[in-house]
Amino acid sequence: MSNVNHDRIVELEISGHKRPFDIDDPKLPKWIDDAALASGGYPYDDKISKDKYEKALKELQIELVKLQFWLQASGKRLMALFEGRDAAGKGGTIFSVRAYLNPRSAHVVALQKPTETEAGQWYFQRYARHFPTAGEIVLFDRSWYNRGVVEPVMGFCTPQQCGKFLEDVPQFEKMIVDEGIYFFKFWLNIGQEMQLKRFHDRRHDPLKVWKLSPMDIAALTKWDDYTEARDRMLKKTHSAHAPWTVVKANDKRRARLNVIRHILQSIDYEGKDKDALGEIDPKILGQGFKAL
Secondary structure, three states, X not given: OOOOOOOOOEEEEEOOEEEEEOOOOOOOOHHHHHHOOOHHHOOOOOOOOHHXXXXXXXXXHHHHHHHHHHHHHHOOOEEEEEEEOOOOOHXXXXXXXXXXXXXXXXXXXXXXXXXXXXXXXXXXXXXXXXXXXXXXXXXXXXXXXXXOOHHHHHOOOOHXXXXXXHHHHHHHHHHHHHOOOEEEEEEEEOOHHXXXXXXXXXXXXXXXXXXXXXXXXXXXXXXHHHHHHHHHHHHHHOOOXXXXXXXXXXXXXXXXXXXXXXXXXXXXXXXXXXXXXXXXXXXXXXXXXXXX
C-alpha cells in the first residue's frame, strides 16, 4: 500500500515511558487511541459535533467570499503561513479556507525541496516570487520557516544557516507588513499521541497513504528535537508586526473554525457580519510561545 521504507517497530519515549510503535500493524494501539485527544494539554474532552461544525463553517466561508470580493475591489493583498508538525492539519485547514474562493485569485503554495538553482539563491527568494499581487490571497502550506524547524532537525542546514535565518526573518517580515500585505502566521500544535494516531490513519487508508512520507517516519523518534526547534523559533520570530498565532489542533474542526475567525476578525472588509463570525475560543487560539 505504500513505498515508505522504515524499520517495522520503533521505540518511542512518551511521557517518561518507552513505548513500542508498529505503524504497519493495522490495529491502532489502545494507549494511543485513549490518549490522542487529550495529548499535548488539549483543553476539551470531546470534539465539536459535525453538525455544529458544518453550520459554523458555512457561515464563515460565506464571509471569506465577501472578504475576497473586497480584496479584489480594493486591491488589498492577504498572505497566510500554515506551519506545524507533520500531520498537524495544515492542508485540511487551508482547504477549508479556500474551498469556495475563486481559485484565480486565491492560491495555495506548497513548494518541493529547492532545486540546485534555488539552493544557490537568497534563501527567501523562491518564496517571495509567490507573494500576492493586488486582490490576491496566498496560503503557504509550509513556508520559509522550514529553515527554523524542519531543516535543522533533519540536518538539511547548518546551525549557522539556521541562526542567520532566525536573525533575518523579523526584518524580512517587517518589509512584508510595511508593504501593506495582511500577513498571518499560524502554528498548528498537536500532541504526540495525536500525531501517531494520524500517522497510523494515513498508513492504513488507501486515500491518505500518499500523505505519509519517509520524512514523517524519520521524524517519529525526533519529537523532542522538533519541540526544541519549535520553541526556539517561536521565541525568536514572534514580533509585534508579525505575531505567531498558535492553534491547538487535536480537534481539526475547532482549529479550522478558529483560524478562519481570526483572519476575518482581523480585517475590516465590506459587508462583514459580526454575528456570523462568532467568537474566537481562547482555549484553542492564542498568541506566541505562551499559547502552547
